[in-house]
Every structure is written in structure tokens, then in C-alpha cells.
Amino acid sequence: MTRAIDLKELEKKAWTSIFEDGIADIGLGLLLTVATICQIFNESSLYLYSLFIVPALFIIIAKRYITAPRMGVVKFSRERTRKRLGLY
DSSP, X not given: OOOOOOHHHHHHHHHHHTTTTSHHXXXXXXXXXXXXXXXXXXXXXXXXXXXXXXXXXXXXXXXXXXXXXXXXXOOOOHHHXXXXXXXX
16 A cells, blocks of 8 residues: 655656745846846946846845745755756
8 A cells, every 4th residue: 555655756846846936036037127227227337237146145045044944955866966067
């Protein structure tokens, strides 16, 4: 009656659920908002370029303090880690 645990399928579900929280979508929206602000205030855009740090910081902080405590932390296999880093 017990089911065999398929580790690869479980790892695949965990990998895809990382991107289902919508944090990346909000970060992309913030990036587009900052780009629009830089286009509107064209004369002082050199000072506004530092605002491009805000979406990146938002994504990092939100993943660490919102998503990770709710989902938990997963250590992926070496094969999945290599694929993620593009080292094949």
C-alpha cells in the first residue's frame, strides 16, 4: 500500500514551485517602473540609475524572508545544480 517515493519527480516539483510565488513577476514590474521613471526624468537620470538596485534587492529579500520560510529550503542534487548554473 505504500507508494515508492520518486526523488526525481519530487525534486522537479520543488524546482518548479520556486518560480510560482510571483516574486519574479513583481520584480519585473518594479524594473519596468524604474525604467519608466528614468525615462520621465531624463535630465537627472544619472542619479536615478541607482534605483535599478531596488528590484534586485526586493527579489533577494522577498525570496529569503517570505518564500523560504513558507516552503522550506531544498538542497538539489549535483545534476540539478549543474543544470541551474549552466555547467552541464
